Amino acid sequence: MTRDACALALLLCLGFAGCATTPHDTVPSPAPPPEGQPLAPTAEPDQRQSYPKQPMIPSAQTTEVDDPWQGFNRGIFDPAHHYLGLKRRPEDFGQTLGVWGVGPGPYLSLPIILPRTCLRDALAYPVDWVLNEGDGGVWTIWAPWYAGIAVGSAKYTNRRALIDADLIAGRAAAVDWYIAARDAYLQGRERDIRNGVDTEETPNDELYQIDDGNGASR
């Protein structure tokens, strides 16, 4: 009985894993340009209003699922996206810890798990590894342990290849690449934790004050 209940719970978890989870997901992504049609270089804004609380969706690593049954690999179906237009947004345990007030901690430059390189995210990484089936997590219950490592390695190799051009451009743009990468990473993670939504604390007005070096600013 307990075993059946666990199996049912696991199935439900897998089934709803792809569902959008937060009320922030209310802005649809920009519609792709129609094929074969010339595009206007600029477009009029839909509305001329301020956006202090306008939710924005981080674009990286977002998966589109247009059919409620297409999301089998990341959840059996995704009615929230299909019927309500809510967009899937990747979250990880490091973001969860950040929302709950855990600071980033020291920056770590690890060669294999490149992007998750502050202490908070590095500590959260094993949780994501176990829970994300794409990293070889839950489904490896039924598969050899090394299958998960193979899938994860392929995934990171692919990601590294995809951002190769960006890394070269970043190195060229930076005066000190290590510091530039660290700062961009930390800023990006803060944005992820805010789910891309600007708050009253961001952006920081103090950054835009001219400091004369004597403690006074204008």
Next chain:
Amino acid sequence: MSSTRSTTATALRASFALALALAGLAAAPSARADGEVAAARATMQQTVDTTLAVLNDKSLAPDVRRSKLESIAVDHFDFPLMAQLVLGKNRAALSTEQQQQFLDEFKKHLSITYGRTFNKYTGAEKIVLDGGRLEGNKDVTLRMNISGGSAPPDGVRIDYRMRDDAGKWLVIDVIPEGVSLIQNFRSQVQEMVTQKGVANLIQTLHDKNVSQAQAQAPS
């Protein structure tokens, strides 16, 4: 009785007038904010249109195009202020001459580095200015979304922070996907000045510009 009714009517009219006045006071800052955001938007829209006109003009030679784009950037970016913001409190450690050197190299660095991103432009990009916000210090932040063409599949979001300089709105920071250029450069400058000194910072920037210019020069 009539006197009482008249007094009541007068009080009601006075209350109504007071309420209107208060509503007007409350609405005034909002209207002013809208005006500033609209002015900044108009400037940015004009900059985008001018830039796209240059990029879409296929008759221009690459070096002419680059020079036109540079002049647009000089007109619409407040490079001296950006350099000061990047230096932050380290500005006091630089002599006037060093500050000027840094400004020159910084401007050249941005011009070379970010001018190169225009090479990716395909003409199929859709650029939309989505909104604007008046910041606490009267700056305006505008949000631009770019999709299609060379943009990533989900598009890219770039915020521009602008400041009114004697009636002219100038860009003082570029924030792609939430990563502030000023903040990023300030971190680098802070670390370099602390570890290696001001002279080394300017020399590194200079060397970087020379090597990049050589790499970009037509062979």
